[in-house]
Amino acid sequence: MKSYHHGNLKQELIDCACKLCERDGYTKLSIRTLAKESGVSQTAPYRHFETKEALYASVATDGFKKLHRACYIDINKKVTKKHLVEKGCKYIEFGLNNANTYDLMFGTAVGDFSNYPELLESANSTYENMKSAFSKLANEDDEAIAFKCITLWSMIHGLVGILRKVQLVGDNYEEDIGPISTASLIANNLEVHLDKVVSGIVEN
Amino acid sequence: MKSYHHGNLKQELIDCACKLCERDGYTKLSIRTLAKESGVSQTAPYRHFETKEALYASVATDGFKKLHRACYIDINKKVTKKHLVEKGCKYIEFGLNNANTYDLMFGTAVGDFSNYPELLESANSTYENMKSAFSKLANEDDEAIAFKCITLWSMIHGLVGILRKVQLVGDNYEEDIGPISTASLIANNLEVHLDKVVSGIVEN
DNA sequence: ATTCTAATGTATGCAGTGTAAACATTAATG
DNA sequence: CATTAATGTTTACACTGCATACATTAGAAT
Numbered sequence: 001m002k003s004y005h006h007g008n009l010k011q012e013l014i015d016c017a018c019k020l021c022e023r024d025g026y027t028k029l030s031i032r033t034l035a036k037e038s039g040v041s042q043t044a045p046y047r048h049f050e051t052k053e054a055l056y057a058s059v060a061t062d063g064f065k066k067l068h069r070a071c072y073i074d075i076n077k078k079v080t081k082k083h084l085v086e087k088g089c090k091y092i093e094f095g096l097n098n099a100n101t102y103d104l105m106f107g108t109a110v111g112d113f114s115n116y117p118e119l120l121e122s123a124n125s126t127y128e129n130m131k132s133a134f135s136k137l138a139n140e141d142d143e144a145i146a147f148k149c150i151t152l153w154s155m156i157h158g159l160v161g162i163l164r165k166v167q168l169v170g171d172n173y174e175e176d177i178g179p180i181s182t183a184s185l186i187a188n189n190l191e192v193h194l195d196k197v198v199s200g201i202v203e204n
Numbered sequence: 205m206k207s208y209h210h211g212n213l214k215q216e217l218i219d220c221a222c223k224l225c226e227r228d229g230y231t232k233l234s235i236r237t238l239a240k241e242s243g244v245s246q247t248a249p250y251r252h253f254e255t256k257e258a259l260y261a262s263v264a265t266d267g268f269k270k271l272h273r274a275c276y277i278d279i280n281k282k283v284t285k286k287h288l289v290e291k292g293c294k295y296i297e298f299g300l301n302n303a304n305t306y307d308l309m310f311g312t313a314v315g316d317f318s319n320y321p322e323l324l325e326s327a328n329s330t331y332e333n334m335k336s337a338f339s340k341l342a343n344e345d346d347e348a349i350a351f352k353c354i355t356l357w358s359m360i361h362g363l364v365g366i367l368r369k370v371q372l373v374g375d376n377y378e379e380d381i382g383p384i385s386t387a388s389l390i391a392n393n394l395e396v397h398l399d400k401v402v403s404g405i406v407e408n
Numbered sequence: 409a410t411t412c413t414a415a416t417g418t419a420t421g422c423a424g425t426g427t428a429a430a431c432a433t434t435a436a437t438g
Numbered sequence: 439c440a441t442t443a444a445t446g447t448t449t450a451c452a453c454t455g456c457a458t459a460c461a462t463t464a465g466a467a468t
Contacts, residue, residue: 074403100312103311103312106365106369108231108307123369129210150257150363150366151397151400153361153366154359155359155364157361157362158357158361158362158363158365159354159358161310161358161365162354162361165310165327186351196355197355
């Protein structure tokens with residue numbers, strides 16, 4: 001028999017939301033179906049999320065945490081260029097394998113991160129780690145490092161966006177190597193590609 | 205007196221949708237309010253747009269056309285590196301000044317561009333022009349040029365995304381130069397920044 | 409010019425949505 | 439053990455996308 005109180009509703013809602021967001025895209029997500037899925041009344045979620053945006057924020061936070069885990073660089077050990085390339089790949093892979101969640105994280109679904117401290121925090125941590133890594137690699141002032149970070153991050157972030165729009169980039173070389181687009185070529189040689197990019201930013 | 209038939213409903217709907225999408229974000233847009241705005245019954249728009257996604261597609265198409273106009277490079281004249289930098293700036297400016305529309309264009313609101321030939325066409329034209337510009341600049345094979353294009357495009361596209369999340373990049377140097385973030389620093393020196401990036405891709 | 413048809417509009421209705429308000433149950437606290 | 443705060447439910451409202459059936463009219467065919 002089930003009790004009146006669920007016991008772990010908030011987390012279950014988040015988990016379920018993450019799953020559905022990734023599967024169908026965040027626009028398809030409804031609080032009501034979410035509630036139904038957890039066997040709870042349709043307004044129960046409002047005890048844990050004031051608005052739908054707040055729910056989005058939780059899903060996005062979860063996404064940033066996963067992203068952070070995927071491309072965390074250990075600052076205590078020696079940092080090399082290879083690390084940046086490797087983790088950059090992980091980042092891109094995350095973006096491609098979690099396209100809908102990524103959209104939620106970087107789109108306009110959550111207007112102002114400041115309203116959700118945990119989200120802001122988790123979103124920053126990835127960037128902070130990247131900055132730390134850079135500062136261990138190159139001995140430069142903060143501003144120069146921030147610049148390099150944003151340059152690399154932009155590149156990586158942009159690549160995720162572009163690679164997802166392969167259809168948009170319709171340059172197929174069907175004659176010689178089959179119907180392989182440049183985009184997927186890059187996707188299949190991410191490391192090589194990223195290495196070039198990173199090399200343009202950092203030396204050793 | 206107004207006649208039963210509107211006369212120019214489709215275009216008026218698109219224009220209105222573009223305005224509202226940019227102002228409030230595409231998620232806030234409703235077909236009903238759009239119809240009301242044009243003084244027409246709430247289901248009239250369905251004579252011109254089968255689904256809401258189709259309406260989105262039209263707005264996105266409009267966006268891509270504007271984007272294309274903003275960063276078109278005349279292929280008949282001599283192409284220089286400066287052109288790429290300049291038009292790259294225009295691209296970024298467009299993205300920042302039309303954030304919500306840009307979101308619609310590159311997000312997941314319109315699932316498959318192939319379903320909307322005009323959208324696909326307009327989306328490709330920007331990329332095609334960029335490729336042509338590159339091929340006039342550097343004398344390389346198609347694949348190499350496509351690679352360079354995607355690299356630059358990713359960079360630019362990514363920069364738009366990152367610059368919009370200034371809050372996310374919370375590295376302020378309040379001590380010396382006031383509350384200016386690295387992101388806004390870059391935004392204010394876009395040309396310099398882009399020049400570096402482009403220089404890493406192309407020589408002359 | 410008249411008729412026919414396709415294009416474009418309206419009226420109505422359904423199922424689904426976010427969320428506000430009032431109330432019920434129970435876990436936690438003093 | 440009594441009180442309160444947390445967490446549920448019920449009901450209701452205004453809104454949404456969109457399907458269906460019907461009305462008007464512009465333009466092509468006769």
